Amino acid sequence: MHGVVDVKEHAAKSSEAPSGPLLEVRDLTVEFATRRGIVTAVSKVDLTLGKGETLGIVGESGSGKSVTSYTVMRILDRAGRIAEGSITFSGIDVAHAPESEMRDLRGREMSMIFQNPRAALNPIRTVGAQIGDVLLQHVQADPRNVKHKVIDILKQVRIARPEDRYHAYPFELSGGMCQRIVIALALACRPQLMIADEPTTGLDVTTQKAVMDLVTELTRERGMSTILITHDLGLAATYCDTVMVMEKGKVVETAPAERIFRDPQHPYTRKLMRATPRPGITLKDLLPEGEGAPTAAAARSPVADAGAPLLTVENLVREYPRQGAPSAFLAKLKGKPLTPEETIFRAVDGISFEVKRGESVGLVGESGCGKSTTSTMVMRLIDPTAGKITFAGEDIGAIPAKDFAHHPMRKRIQMVFQDPTESLNPRYTAARAIADPLLRMGGYSGGAKLDARVAELAEMVGLPQNLLERFPHQLSGGQKARIGIARAIALDPDLVILDEPTAALDVSVQAVVLNLLEELKQRLGMSYLFVSHDLHVVGLLCDRVIVMRQGRIVEEGTAREVLEAPKDAYTRELIAAIPHPPV
């Protein structure tokens, strides 16, 4: 059963089956008691999940997708309660079952994979012991054979050298590896239902692909049902049979995966689909129909070619002491001094590139490839070990990072940070955050002139004036992103470094922010250095793309060349790993 049938047909079919569907949710309404009264997080949700089926719940933040799944497992916050509706899981009334029964059910019959694998593992116990605990808890093993069974499970989740990794602590494993351990934990007792809540957010695309392939394979092998909660339509399209789209606590559309992309019925589904970056489109295509009609693909003029180099990086190197290196002192005692390779780790290994005036350059790679280290050095927050950074004719690499805060060049290089929430001081209002660079370096000293400039900047980034007196926690992700951008452009910089500025945003917000960045670039004539792991997003905004791996540049070329005809095998692998809706 792979859910290619229509939902209604499917429901009819499963009611004929002797056992019925595995999970049936009817008219589910969940309410939360907050200080401003009752808030309905989920209203009138229906869903049916048959044995062996995979259901994708797609929606943006606040759509109620996580609350729905938490309610199914009955692990809601204290403030939340099921106001209405029924949840039936293989004949058990979950909404009214006693807590003792639920405890038994969780882990054995239904289990969950959480978003952040590292947070889901106990940092001070070995992964083997943690999997063993689950087996013992649910009487799937006894103390004598538990180790053997755990190693079996580690093998199943494709962990290399499972005997060694049995004794590993979570911090010794990579993010992808940790997620595999979490999957091993979730699957340890062979549950019938697995809920994966954004299981690959924060993982690299190639790791994401490996993890999702593994989940699909294991669940198929065991005839398990899966609910995949994600904000990524592409991911849901690639791995689910049925897709349910949620908006503001309501289900707007449920359909088989193929059909929802071929023929989306609801306007919200269409909007989400449009906003998902995919090959062969322009920035304007991301916006909903009617907003910014798709202009000619040449909206991004190749004027950059004429520009003079603004930033030149030559043979840039950054070394760090290798963690867990054998002690140099002990090695000397043994008479075998350590080689540099043993003690030093090169995060950035001799890279050279340039950014011209008015040009956008994308710096792409997976975590640990050195792209952030590179951008931080260009930003002059850390010092390079070797190499030269020339900005507007001046060798800024030679100025120590700690003195650069007072250097006149400081205001010409600015940055938009990855996480809009984390990069805003919780104690500053929006207006104060935007005013900060103006006060420090812009020669402003408060008063009406400052207020006018802040208001002008807010207007440029499309931030409503009445939000200027709010604190970050009173604003949405998109609004916070706009504040971050306003702060970066406040001093009219020549170069803005964008460090995954949309990674923490919903796709529809990402679409708007990317368009805003492009518009600002044209208006103010800035250059961008766009650091990202997502080639599709980079392709939309950038003229040229640099692909990095293990501290070196593996490929460099125009965005079109790299995306459409990648020369390097690694680039091809990166592009292939990005899930996207069938177009």
Place this chain on the structure above:
Amino acid sequence: MTLATADTQKAPGGLAATLAHARYVISDNPVTGIAFGMFLVLVVCATFGPFIVPYDPLASDTAAALQPPSAAHWFGTDNLGRDIFSRVVVASRLDMAIAIFSVALVFAVGGVAGIASGFFGGWTDRIIGRISDTIMAFPLFVLAMGIVAALGNTVTNIVIATAIINFPLYVRVAKSEAAIRRNAGYVQAARLTGNSEWRILLTTILPNIMPIMMVQMSLTMGYAILNAAGLSFIGLGVRPPTPEWGIMVAEGSAYIVSGEWWIALFPGLALMFAVFCFNLLGDGLRDIVDPQRRT
């Protein structure tokens, strides 16, 4: 899980919003309300104590010595016939003053040292860390005794001694909180906008760790009162006949065996009341000063 409530909220309007928030926190956690009530009682006693008490706390009346609690003397009288209720109320000013000044001193010195230690790391951290380790190596009360004995028996020296023994606590809390925020996005952003490191430390890091420091200050207030009373109890610090809770307990302790329990009990209860109040207040205060909780 995010509920889209923030957008429906009106922008905060200064004092009114703070009061509304305080009301919400108190209604959410009645214990905080009780703590604030207790605090108010202490403040009233400390401010208006000498004007509201029925008797002069220093006037002795040997005819009325060692009387048990009655309508005329609510807490009874001591061996010199002084009214214990009046003495307990008047003593609150001195005890509160010692606590407040010592906490303010240790916050200014220890808090800033701790933030610098966490923020700069390296040698700054090593030097400040070793200083606080050295202080921690002594039994703290014995250290306070030593300081007061060496510097002289004055209220100022009690304040200094109390601040010194609390120094390591402030350093550690401030250090760990500052270290977490050292490379936070908003600190990096502050660097990019041209703030110097010291300015970041004082205008960005310090306000953000204030909620935690407030809790710490409230807790050490109680501890400081106990410490001051302890020093007076063993005869260091405040001297008789000044009304002070520690001395009063010390004076009364001799009479417990002979049955005059009230002399030591009521100042003791006052001490307990104050310490309890500051401990409860710590939690409530954090909820009110932390803007993150204002959702």
